[in-house]
Amino acid sequence: MLQYDVVIVGGGPIGLACAIAAQQKGLKYVVVEKGCLVNSIYGYPTNMTFFSTSEKLEIGNIPFVSNNNKPTRAEALEYYRRTAIAHQLNIQLFEPVTKIENKQHVFEITTTKQQYNAQFVIIATGFYDLPFLLNVPGEALPKVVHYYKDPHFYAMQQVLVVGAQNSAIDAALETYRKGAKVTLVIRGSEVGERVKYWVRPDVMNRIAEGAIKVYYNTTVKEILPTEVILQTPDGIETIPNDFVLALTGYQPNLQFLEDAGVTLSNDAIKKPTYNENTHETNVPNLFLAGVICGGMDTHSLFIENSRVHATAIIETIVGRLTLAH
Numbered sequence: 001m002l003q004y005d006v007v008i009v010g011g012g013p014i015g016l017a018c019a020i021a022a023q024q025k026g027l028k029y030v031v032v033e034k035g036c037l038v039n040s041i042y043g044y045p046t047n048m049t050f051f052s053t054s055e056k057l058e059i060g061n062i063p064f065v066s067n068n069n070k071p072t073r074a075e076a077l078e079y080y081r082r083t084a085i086a087h088q089l090n091i092q093l094f095e096p097v098t099k100i101e102n103k104q105h106v107f108e109i110t111t112t113k114q115q116y117n118a119q120f121v122i123i124a125t126g127f128y129d130l131p132f133l134l135n136v137p138g139e140a141l142p143k144v145v146h147y148y149k150d151p152h153f154y155a156m157q158q159v160l161v162v163g164a165q166n167s168a169i170d171a172a173l174e175t176y177r178k179g180a181k182v183t184l185v186i187r188g189s190e191v192g193e194r195v196k197y198w199v200r201p202d203v204m205n206r207i208a209e210g211a212i213k214v215y216y217n218t219t220v221k222e223i224l225p226t227e228v229i230l231q232t233p234d235g236i237e238t239i240p241n242d243f244v245l246a247l248t249g250y251q252p253n254l255q256f257l258e259d260a261g262v263t264l265s266n267d268a269i270k271k272p273t274y275n276e277n278t279h280e281t282n283v284p285n286l287f288l289a290g291v292i293c294g295g296m297d298t299h300s301l302f303i304e305n306s307r308v309h310a311t312a313i314i315e316t317i318v319g320r321l322t323l324a325h
C-alpha cells in the first residue's frame with residue numbers, strides 16, 4: 001500500500017494550493033482527483049469569464065498573468081496546468097476516492113484504482129458535482145442539461161433557460177447571441193442580485209426590448225419532447241421547446257463527508273464541523289479545504305478567500321509531525 005504524510009482529495013485550485021504548501025514543507029503528499037486537472041473549472045462553460053481578477057485566483061504566490069480585466073476559463077486552465085506541471089506536483093488524475101477510513105492513527109483511502117495510507121487527509125472536493133434538480137417529469141429527457149458548455153449547439157433552437165444567477169444568465173445571453181430563441185424562467189421576481197455587475201444591465205436590456213422573453217415567479221411543471229409546461233402567476237402555460245438548460249445551481253457531495261465521519265450542522269446550511277483556525281474536522285487529522293467548508297452555503301467561499309486554507313492546514317500538519325519526531 002502507498003504510504004503518505006497527507007492525501008489531498010480533489011485537484012481543484014484549493015487542492016493544488018494544499019499540494020504546493022505541502023511540497024514547500026517537504027511533506028510526502030499526493031493529490032487524488034476523480035477527473036482531469038481542475039475538473040470543475042474544466043466543466044465550466046467554454047466561454048466563461050471569472051468574476052475575480054487574476055491575482056485573486058493565484059495559488060502558492062505564483063503570478064497569474066491574464067490578458068483581460070477578468071480572466072477567462074481558458075486562461076485559468078492554462079494557469080493551473082502550468083502551475084501543476086512546473087512545480088511537478090504529485091497528482092493522480094481520473095481516480096475517484098470512494099472511501100476514507102480512519103484505522104487508528106492511519107487513514108486508509110480507497111480509490112477506484114488503488115489504496116493509500118496517510119496520517120493526514122485533506123478533503124477539497126468543491127461543490128460542482130451535484131446539480132440541483134428541477135424534480136419534474138421529463139427532466140431525464142436528453143434535451144435537458146444541467147451543465148451548459150457552448151452556445152453554437154443551440155443556434156436556431158427554442159431554448160428554455162431555468163435559473164436567475166450567473167450560470168443561467170450567461171447561458172441565456174450567449175445562446176441568444178448565437179441565434180437561439182431564448183425564454184428565461186425565474187422562480188423569484190427578479191434576475192439574481194449576484195449576477196456579475198457588468199452582465200446584469202445587458203440581460204435587463206435584452207428583456208426590456210423583448211429579445212429574451214422572461215417568466216418571473218414561474219416554475220417548470222413538466223418537460224415534454226417538443227414543449228414545456230410552465231406554472232406562471234397567470235396559470236398554466238405550454239410553450240414550444242427544443243432544449244432546456246436547467247441551471248439552478250450546484251451542491252457539494254456532503255454524503256462523502258459524512259461517510260468519512262464528518263458531522264454536519266442540523267440546519268439548512270449543513271455546515272461541516274471543523275475548527276475555523278486549523279480546518280481540522282471532528283475526525284482528528286482529517287481536514288477540509290476550499291468551498292466544501294461552506295456546506296450548502298456555496299456563495300460565501302471562493303478561490304480568492306479559501307486559498308488561505310492551504311497554509312493553515314499544512315502548518316498544523318507540520319506542527320504535529322514535528323512533535324511526533
Ligand SMILES: Cc1cc2nc3c(=O)[nH]c(=O)nc-3n(C[C@H](O)[C@H](O)[C@H](O)COP(=O)(O)OP(=O)(O)OC[C@H]3O[C@@H](n4cnc5c(N)ncnc54)[C@H](O)[C@@H]3O)c2cc1C
Nearest residue numbers: 010012014034039040050051052097126290291302303304
Ligand atoms: C461558473 C462558476 C464561476 C465561478 N467564478 C469564480 C470566480 O470568479 N472567483 C472565485 O474565486 N470563484 C469562482 N467560482 C467558484 C470557484 O470555482 C470555486 O470556488 C473553486 O473551483 C473552488 O475550488 P475548490 O478547489 O474548493 O473546488 P473545485 O474547484 O470544485 O475542486 C474540487 C475537485 O474535487 C474533485 N473531486 C470531487 N469529489 C472527488 C472524489 N470523490 N475523489 C476525487 N476527487 C474528487 C472534483 O473533480 C474537483 O476537481 C465559480 C464557480 C462557478 C461554478
